[in-house]
Amino acid sequence: xxxxxxxxxxxxIGFLGVFGSxxxxxxxxxxxxxxxxxxxxxxxxxxxxAEEFQKANRGSIRVTVGISGTGGGxxxxxRGETDIADASRPILKEEMDLCQxxxxxYYELPIAFDAMTVAVSPKNTWITSMTVGELKKIWEPxxxxxxxxxxxxxxxxxxxxxxxxGPGSDSGTFDYFTDAVVGKAKASRGDYTASEDDNVxxxxxxxxxxxxxxxxxxxxxxxxxxxxxxxxxxKGGPVLPSAENxxxxxxxxxxxPLFIYVNENAAKRTEVKDFVAYYLTEGPxxxxxxxxxxxxxxxxxxVSERFKKGDVGTGFGGVPEVxxxxxxxxxxxPKR
Amino acid sequence: MSAQSSPHPHASIARRKxxxxxxKVLGLCSxxxxxxxxxxxxxxxxxxxxTRIDWQFLMSYxxxxxxxxxxxxxxxxxxxxxxxxxxxxxxxxxxxxIYLEEYARKTxxxxxxxxxxxxxxxxxxxxxxxxxxxxxxxxMGLGESILVAGLTLALLxxxxxxxxxxxxxxxxxxxxxxxxxxxxxxxxxxLTHHVLPYSVAGxxxxxxxxxxxxxxxxxxxxxxxxxxxxxxxxxxxxxTHPPYLSFDWLLSPFxxxxxxxxxxxxxxxxDFIGNAAAAGVLLVGMTLTMNGVxxxxxxxxxxxxxx
Numbered sequence: 152x153x154x155x156x157x158x159x160x161x162x163x164i165g166f167l168g169v170f171g172s173x174x175x176x177x178x179x180x181x182x183x184x185x186x187x188x189x190x191x192x193x194x195x196x197x198x199x200x201a202e203e204f205q206k207a208n209r210g211s212i213r214v215t216v217g218i219s220g221t222g223g224g225x226x227x228x229x230r231g232e233t234d235i236a237d238a239s240r241p242i243l244k245e246e247m248d249l250c251q252x253x254x255x256x257y258y259e260l261p262i263a264f265d266a267m268t269v270a271v272s273p274k275n276t277w278i279t280s281m282t283v284g285e286l287k288k289i290w291e292p293x294x295x296x297x298x299x300x301x302x303x304x305x306x307x308x309x310x311x312x313x314x315x316x317g318p319g320s321d322s323g324t325f326d327y328f329t330d331a332v333v334g335k336a337k338a339s340r341g342d343y344t345a346s347e348d349d350n351v352x353x354x355x356x357x358x359x360x361x362x363x364x365x366x367x368x369x370x371x372x373x374x375x376x377x378x379x380x381x382x383x384x385x386k387g388g389p390v391l392p393s394a395e396n397x398x399x400x401x402x403x404x405x406x407x408p409l410f411i412y413v414n415e416n417a418a419k420r421t422e423v424k425d426f427v428a429y430y431l432t433e434g435p436x437x438x439x440x441x442x443x444x445x446x447x448x449x450x451x452x453x454v455s456e457r458f459k460k461g462d463v464g465t466g467f468g469g470v471p472e473v474x475x476x477x478x479x480x481x482x483x484x485p486k487r
Numbered sequence: 488m489s490a491q492s493s494p495h496p497h498a499s500i501a502r503r504k505x506x507x508x509x510x511k512v513l514g515l516c517s518x519x520x521x522x523x524x525x526x527x528x529x530x531x532x533x534x535x536x537x538t539r540i541d542w543q544f545l546m547s548y549x550x551x552x553x554x555x556x557x558x559x560x561x562x563x564x565x566x567x568x569x570x571x572x573x574x575x576x577x578x579x580x581x582x583x584x585i586y587l588e589e590y591a592r593k594t595x596x597x598x599x600x601x602x603x604x605x606x607x608x609x610x611x612x613x614x615x616x617x618x619x620x621x622x623x624x625x626x627m628g629l630g631e632s633i634l635v636a637g638l639t640l641a642l643l644x645x646x647x648x649x650x651x652x653x654x655x656x657x658x659x660x661x662x663x664x665x666x667x668x669x670x671x672x673x674x675x676x677x678l679t680h681h682v683l684p685y686s687v688a689g690x691x692x693x694x695x696x697x698x699x700x701x702x703x704x705x706x707x708x709x710x711x712x713x714x715x716x717x718x719x720x721x722x723x724x725x726x727t728h729p730p731y732l733s734f735d736w737l738l739s740p741f742x743x744x745x746x747x748x749x750x751x752x753x754x755x756x757x758d759f760i761g762n763a764a765a766a767g768v769l770l771v772g773m774t775l776t777m778n779g780v781x782x783x784x785x786x787x788x789x790x791x792x793x794x
Contacts, residue, residue, distance in 0.1 A: 184740075188714075195754070198716045199551045205718055215740045216716035218750070227712075232631075348753045373756030441551065442755065 183422045188217035189224020189237030190323055192367055193409050195441040196263060197237050200430050203437065207429070212422045221323045222246075225412075229255055234417035235427075238410045239265065239323040244469030256415040256463040256487065260427070260454050261480050262434060264444040266392035267328055267405040268371040270353075270378040274360035277301070277308050280382035280389035283404065286332045289313070289363070295340040301361065315343035316355040316364030322347060328365055331404040331473040353377060368392055369442040394444045397477070404474035409443065415463050431455045446477060453481045463487060529771065536764030544765060548718035549747065553758035558766050560717045561747035564633065565702060565773065567721065567736065568743060571637020572644060572701050577694055579641070580648025587649070588656045589678060608646035615643045616707025624711055631712030633721060634737040639707050644697035651693025655686035685792050688785045695781040699774050705745040715750040717742045744770045 187197055194216060201214040219227065221238045228236035229250035242250075242259070250257065269286065271278050288294060288304050301308040318325045320337060330336040346352055349370040356362045357377040371378055371392070382389035385403055396402035411430065417423045431451055438445040446454075466483030547557025591597045619639035623629045629638075659682050667677040683690075705713075721739035725731060744766055751763040 186740075188712075191753070194715065195551070198549075201716060202550055202718060210719060213719045214716075215714045217712065217714040219712075232712075349755065350753065350757075367755075370755040 183212045185212065185214045185235065185417075185423055185426050186233040187214065187235040187237060187411075188219050188227050188233045189235075190221040190239040190409070191218040192239045192265060192323060192369075193237035193262075193411065194218045195369060196409070196434065196438060196443060197235075197411070197430075199437040199441055200426075200434050203433060204426055204429050208425075212426070214426065220321060225249075228257070228412060228414065229253055231255055231414070234414050234420075234423050236412040238412055239407065240327060240471060241408075241410065241467035242412065242465050242469065243471065247465065247469045251487075257465075258413040258415065258418065258427075258458055258463055259465045259467075259485055260411050260413060260431070260458060261408045261446060261450070262411055262430065262454070263409045263438050263446065264397045264477065265407050265409055266368040266397050266402055266444060267324060267331075267365055267407065268368050268378075268392045269363065269365045269381040269383065269405070270356055270371055271363050271381060272356055272358070272360045273377070273379045275362075275379060278363075278379075278381055280384050282384040283332060286383075287334070289315070290317075290329070290339055291333045292338055292340055295342050311361045314355075314359050314362040315340075316352040316362060317343050317345055318349065318352065318366065319345040319347045324349075324365070324367055326471075327407050327473065328405070330471055331407075336471055368444070372442040397444045398447060400476040400478075403476075406444075407473070408475055408477075408480050413458070415461075418458070427458055428455070431458070450477065450481055457481075457485070532764050532767045532771070534764075535761055536766070536768045539761045539765035540768060544762075545769075549716055549742075549750075550718075553762055556751075556759070556762055558744065558747055558769065560720060561742050561744045561766065562769065562773070563720055564717075564741040565743045565770075567633050568636045568640060568741065569698060569702055569777075571634060571737070572640040573694075573698060575638060576641035576644040576648060576697065576701075580645045580693075580697075581652050581690060583645070584649045584652035584656065585678065585683075588653050589674065589682070604646050604649050608650060611706075612643055612704050613706040613710060615639055616710030618642070619707060620711050630738060631714075631740060632738040633741045635711055636708055636713065636741060636743075637737075639711055640701040640704060643704065643707065644701050647697040647700065648690075648693050651696065652686075652690045655689025655693070656682055658689060659685050684788070687788045691781050691785045691788075695778050698777055702774055702777070703745055703770070705743075705749065708743055708746065713746050714740055714742050715746060744773070 187201070197216050201216055205212065205214055216237075217224075217233075221236075221240055224233070224236040224238065225242060225246040226249070227233045229246055229252075231253055236257075242257075269281065285304050289298060298304060299313055300310055301313050302310045304313075317328075317339070320339075325339070326336045329339045333339065343364075344352075344355055346355075349366045352364045352366050353370055353374050356364045357374075363381075371380055380392055382391045383402065383405060384390075385401055387401060390396050390401045390403075392402055392405070397406040411427075413423070413427055418427065431454055435445045435448075435451060445451075462485050464485035464487040466480070466485045468486070544557045545562070546559055547555060548559055549561075550556040587597060587600065616639060619635060619642065623635040623638055624631065629635045663681055663685070664677055667681055672680070717740060721736035721741070722733060724733055724736055726733045748763045748766045748770070751759040751766065
């Protein structure tokens with residue numbers, strides 16, 4: 152009776168709402184809205200920039216940021232659903248093809264560096280540095296169920312169980328680390344504790360003196376007291392992850408550039424143009440706060456120039472690459 | 488088994504008594520484990536989060552500074568999506584159940600539909616997300632909006648609403664219907680005057696269950712494109728110029744409470760753990776409020792029924 156009448160009223164209003172809004176689709180698209188999606192690593196920086204940008208514009212421009220991952224972000228970007236893609240690696244061949252199929256050209260803008268960090272527990276007394284070869288011995292697929300004790304890698308190390316932590320296989324950090332250390336993206340042993348939440352990795356390493364794991368620099372920098380970073384032995388001896396060592400190019404091969412990709416057509420809109428300009432000028436000031444490594448000033452100038460001049464395309468040709476130095480990333484002319 | 492067939496009737500009784508006592512202890516243990524875990528979890532959440540909950544937390548947008556971050560966009564998003572879900576899911580579900588139970592002829596077709604609906608209630612929620620991504624986002628072009636999220640969760644709740652509504656209607660004694668028909672009432676009159684009012688308590692229970700499941704859902708919303716950072720509210724539903732009602736908010740991008748929580752938990756450092764716990768406490772609060780309202784309505788409506 153009264154209850155059913157109410158139900159019917161609500162239903163009718165609901166359906167009116169659904170159909171009423173359908174006709175307004177076009178209208179809603181015209182308000183100033185910038186859509187960003189992609190890497191959860193770059194998210195931290197884009198979020199900070201978006202927050203400040205919206206404050207500076209007193210909310211007249213709306214910015215949304217999602218975390219679909221680098222791959223998921225490119226999928227949406229190349230379908231034209233987002234204006235900007237956050238990426239923790241250069242665009243790959245198949246993603247370039249998808250963009251081309253949909254007629255989407257893009258600016259490739261490096262915005263910061265990340266230093267992937269290998270860490271052990273502070274209670275671990277025998278490790279201060281490791282070579283890439285030793286890391287490979289630990290993480291390569293052939294190590295599965297075979298390399299299970301520390302002394303199997305280096306006889307100076309104790310006869311103690313090797314407990315491993317790392318990100319899950321959907322993560323860009325996983326892709327890059329396996330590529331840089333094992334030599335092939337996604338080639339890794341599977342018998343380690345994998346977590347999409349890097350805080351779980353931090354906790355795991357902290358509480359076990361036989362543990363070893365890897366994570367993005369921001370997670371290490373936020374929890375320095377709980378972890379001991381492992382120096383990576385390069386040409387000139389062991390190098391610890393730090394802003395300085397990334398910029399001078401000695402922390403290799405685990406430092407990687409982070410990018411934003413901007414849709415060329417979207418960049419013709421004033422709000423997107425303003426946002427990208429804001430990102431490149433104010434972003435560097437926010438980078439230290441989110442614990443990534445800013446590029447040198449002259450590199451930012453080059454990036455701004457690329458955006459202003461309208462140089463679209465990628466400088467990497469769709470092939471994954473590790474160990475890029477800071478001055479290298481802008482030295483390659485972008486190609487469509 | 489008769490007592491005579493057993494050589495030691497007393498031993499047999501003693502054995503059965505032991506079995507009974509054992510089961511009692513087992514049941515008590517299961518209950519203690521279930522309730523204990525729940526209390527422990529919620530206690531930890533409350534302990535970590537309660538100090539973070541204040542007006543500022545409720546009325547602020549997300550921020551990279553833990554102390555300034557709030558959940559305004561998340562709780563508004565969750566509330567609006569629940570509204571769309573309820574408005575679409577409940578009438579469709581109840582109407583479908585009434586048709587199936589009262590009007591449809593019992594053929595192999597209705598049997599098949601019945602089995603399918605029951606099975607749908609057990610389908611993982613991500614499947615609904617994928618369906619919604621294809622249907623609402625790509626084919627219908629509704630974008631990653633509150634409307635799509637609401638419709639997705641409505642689909643998710645439909646089977647539960649249909650199944651429980653049918654059960655509730657079926658529980659009304661046939662005599663009531665026969666009495667109504669005997670007095671010359673039509674099927675529709677019987678339904679609206681008798682069957683529905685009497686079964687409304689059961690129907691509401693189903694609706695509570697369905698909406699409580701929907702409000703905690705993350706997977707299907709992530710699939711259709713829920714966002715993590717969103718520092719603005721959807722357009723207001725009421726405007727100052729005619730027609731004074733606006734449905735633009737339906738097409739607004741959104742975030743929801745569980746997604747905001749996950750975003751905070753997975754950030755570097757520990758600053759945001761308190762925020763995540765506080766959001767968790769509020770989410771539990773929202774679910775309990777929803778249940779509370781439904782329980783109150785059920786109580787009111789049950790009081791009106793006398794037979």
